[in-house]
Amino acid sequence: MTQYLIYFNQQWVGDHTEEWFRSRGPLARAVVDEIKAAGAYVFAGGLEEDGPIFSADATSGTVLFSDGPYVETKEFLGGLTIVDVPDEETARMWAGKIAEGCGWPQEVRVIK
Template identity: 85%
Template sequence: MPQYLIYFNQQWVGDHSAEWFAERGPLAEAAVEEIKAAGAYVFAGGLEQDTPIFSADATSGTVLFTDGPYVETKEHLGGMTIVNVPDDETARMWAGKLAVACGWPQEVRRIV
């Protein structure tokens, strides 16, 4: 059965009050619990925003570790869910439930 990555970029979240986020948390947790109950859950998690970021690059033949993101970009990954489902339509359904629960867009890609 194929696996799908459902994810969002942090910039898609937008600016909201602490109360708004507090209301969304239980909705997102409920959506993940629904995925688990359906037997489609592989992994889910959000990325820490205020922790060290580092990169490992071995393209020169020697591993070089650097602090901070590898590339300068305005968008960065905010969180992800991996589901194990039979088809694109089922992956779409879970992405839709997560988008409603979180209150921001989700993107879906099949994992190869």
């Protein structure tokens, strides 16, 4: 079995009404429940936009903690799901279901 990270950047979500987001919640939770029932679930969760956000950098030989994201960027991780599946085809299937449930694109990467 191989673990795959299925994730999205917050900027891929787009602008929607609160009602739209509330309508997507049950759909997204249903997909997570389906992943669990299939025995492929490792982890799933969304990330808080407003913090706390901090970074740890040890490249100087001493750990330096800084508030805020490490680099200035226009995109940041919004949420993720990790599945443990037998092949890429199954990972694609789950990514498609998550994309349909959430209503925005997902990206998939193998965890090594």
